[in-house]
Amino acid sequence: MKRSNAVRFAAVAAAGVLALTACDSAAEEGGDGGGEESASALQVGLAYDVGGRGDRSFNDSAYRGLSQAAEELGVETTDFEPSDGEADSAKEQRLATMAEEGFDVVIAVGFAYAEPLQTVAAEYPDVHFAIVDSEIEGMDNVTSLVFAEEQASFLAGAAAALTTEEDHVGFIGGVETPLIHKFEAGYVAGAEHVNEDVDVEIDYLSQPPDMSGFSDPAKGRELAQAQYDRGADVIYHAAGASGNGVLEAAVTNDFTFIGVDSDQYENAEENQKPHVLTSAIKQVDVAVFELIKAASEGGVEGGIQRFDLADGGVDYTQSNEEAISPIQDELEEIKQQIIDGEIEVPTKP
Known part of the structure; x- marks a missing residue:
């Protein structure tokens, strides 16, 4: 086989301002006047990997799962875009902001969040965290969603x-x-x-x-x-x-x-x-939806969840x-x- 040298590009320094978009959700109708359902709904935040929404790939799959949860489960959802070339400190701040603002479940899309998520999850034991594509063990409030x-x-x-x-x-x-x-x-x-x-x-x-x-x-x-x-x-x-x-x-x-x-x-x-x-x-959308569903039913567990050909993952x-x-x-x-x-x-x- 042929392997050519990787094309290398200069990294963009410093993290940008946090970008945030709200997912469509039946629980959010009417803005601030969302009613009793909105007030009592599970709050879920999702942070995208490099490229963000619109990649027609990995991040968009995660968004589909988040949107499905908003529509079918009535949970309140907010998604956060990354900045190009951002440092780990920006990722850590993004996750910490969600935890501090009262999100019940915080989902990080991509292995680049592994170290920031471990740091933040240790500081907010009452918040349940999940990460896609990275195996994190030994933390009861962290679920790893990994694929074959x-x-x-x-x-x-x-x-x-x-x-x-x-x-x-x-x-x-x-x-x-x-x-x-x-x-x-x-x-x-x-x-x-x-x-x-x-x-x-x-x-x-x-x-x-x-x-x-x-x-x-x-x-x-x-x-x-x-x-x-x-x-x-x-x-x-x-x-x-x-x-x-x-x-x-x-x-x-x-x-x-x-x-x-x-x-x-x-x-x-x-x-x-x-x-x-x-x-x-890989069914990132299904994994994200099922995790949120389990959380909404009070049954979300920490640990590693693996998805492969045998189970349709x-x-x-x-x-x-x-x-x-x-x-x-x-x-x-x-x-x-x-x-x-x-x-x-x-x-x-």
């Missing part, structure tokens, strides 16, 4: 190898971290499971502590163009909002795109849809029926082999 990204990525890699016409595919990661290595490892293993001679391009947009690789569609487009120029005709990304640029490159050059986290076929523009083969999804999408149907039987067979333990999917490249 490598399993869904294995199916993405298999789909890529089954559809490439050049035996040459690509992977673009946002930031080179252990979490995104899981996506890479699964994707490469899945592609090589189908075709051991397949050529796999691997590139990352940025290196820690620079997290801009998750929020730079222009660089995503540029890197996808470079992989295409080197011969890749199917490209899978795990790059958050930067993946929107990868999809733009797919349309411009007429190659195949594989999305991540959310169903990016459903979120695509009409002219983009034919280029989206599938997406390796991760999967591949079939929305583009015309594209996916010719290979669906093979993907379903591979999926069952993973569930049955016949295929062991690696978590490291």
Whole structure:
């Protein structure tokens, strides 16, 4: 396989002003005059990862779960946007502000919140915290929502190898971290499971502590163009909002795109849809909703909750029926082999 040096960008210093938006909620009708239901409702705050809402991926999935909770459970919800290049101190302040203002449940989206959340959760033991994509143990008021990204990525890699016409595919990661290595490892293993001679391009947009690789569609487009120029005709990304640029490159050059986290076929523009083969999804929306539901019923527990192929926590999408149907039987067979333990999917490249 080919691995080129990661594209590096300068980190943006200092955190910006906290941005906040209120989710639509039946419990919030009438502004300050929300009535008895609003006054008694569970208050839930959610802090987005790099890229924020509108990434058509990870953050948007979390927002769907939050919105569903507002609509179906009548909880009061508020979501908070990050600032580009912000320091951990800004994340810590964001979480502490929610706890101080009386939120019952505080949800942090993304592994970058791990250290700030542990600090704040220790200071507010009566508030229940949750974090997506990071394992935190030993804190009764913290729930970790983690996923077998490598399993869904294995199916993405298999789909890529089954559809490439050049035996040459690509992977673009946002930031080179252990979490995104899981996506890479699964994707490469899945592609090589189908075709051991397949050529796999691997590139990352940025290196820690620079997290801009998750929020730079222009660089995503540029890197996808470079992989295409080197011969890749199917490209899978795990790059958050930067993946929107990868999809733009797919349309411009007429190659195949594989999305991540959310169903990016459903979120695509009409002219983009034919280029989206599938997406390796993880049900962040379901995990967020179920956590809030448990809290509303008084039954939320701390600890680690894992979601994988066997329980539907991760999967591949079939929305583009015309594209996916010719290979669906093979993907379903591979999926069952993973569930049955016949295929062991690696978590490291």
